[in-house]
Amino acid sequence: MRFVAPLLLALSVGACATYREDLNRGQRLYDENQYEHALALWRGLEPDMDSLEPMDQARYAYLRGMTDYRLEFRPDARHWLAIAKAINEAHPGGLTAKWSELLDQALDDLNTDVYGGADALKASRSSATETTRKSGEDAPSPDGSACQGSEDCPDGQSCQSGECVPL
Numbered sequence: 001m002r003f004v005a006p007l008l009l010a011l012s013v014g015a016c017a018t019y020r021e022d023l024n025r026g027q028r029l030y031d032e033n034q035y036e037h038a039l040a041l042w043r044g045l046e047p048d049m050d051s052l053e054p055m056d057q058a059r060y061a062y063l064r065g066m067t068d069y070r071l072e073f074r075p076d077a078r079h080w081l082a083i084a085k086a087i088n089e090a091h092p093g094g095l096t097a098k099w100s101e102l103l104d105q106a107l108d109d110l111n112t113d114v115y116g117g118a119d120a121l122k123a124s125r126s127s128a129t130e131t132t133r134k135s136g137e138d139a140p141s142p143d144g145s146a147c148q149g150s151e152d153c154p155d156g157q158s159c160q161s162g163e164c165v166p167l
Helices: 004-031 035-051 054-070 074-090 097-115 118-122
Strands: 157-160 163-166
Touching: 004 035, 004 054, 035 054, 054 074, 054 097, 074 097
Parallel strands: none
Antiparallel strands: 157 163
16 A cells, blocks of 8 residues: 555656646647647647646647637637636746737737727717716706606607607
8 A cells, every 4th residue: 555655646747747748749839830730739638737737737728729829710719818818827937928928919819809899890880879978967858858768758769868869
C-alpha cells in the first residue's frame, strides 16, 4: 500500500507533462498556420484542460479561440477567447501583452456578431424615434388623459410611458 501513493503521484505528474507537451505541440502547429491540425489537438486536449495550471489554461483557451477564429468558427472563437480573457484576468501572466492585444481585437470583432455595431445603426432606414419623457417632466397626453394601453389612445397614437404619442 505504501507504494501506491508514490506511483499515483508519478503518474499524475507524468500526465500533466503530457498535457503541457500537447499544448506546446498545438502552439507549434498554430504558429505554422496548420490550424486544422492544431484544432484536432485542441479538441483532444479539451476534456483535460482542467489538469493544466491556470496560466496554461489561459494559453490553451487563447490558442483554441484564435485557431477557431482563423478557421472562421466565430461562435466557438468567441467562447474560447472570452474564457482566455477571464482566466488571464483571474491569473495574470498566461498571455503575453501582444496576445492580450490580439485577443481584445478579436473579441471586439466577434462581439459585433452578437451585439451589432453602431455603424449598422447609422445606416439604418428606420424612422423610429425615442418618445420618453425626461425625468420629472409631467406631460399630458394629446387628448388630456393618461393611458394604460394603446387601446386608450385615439387612432394613429400609441400608449408609451402612460401617455398617448403619435405613431
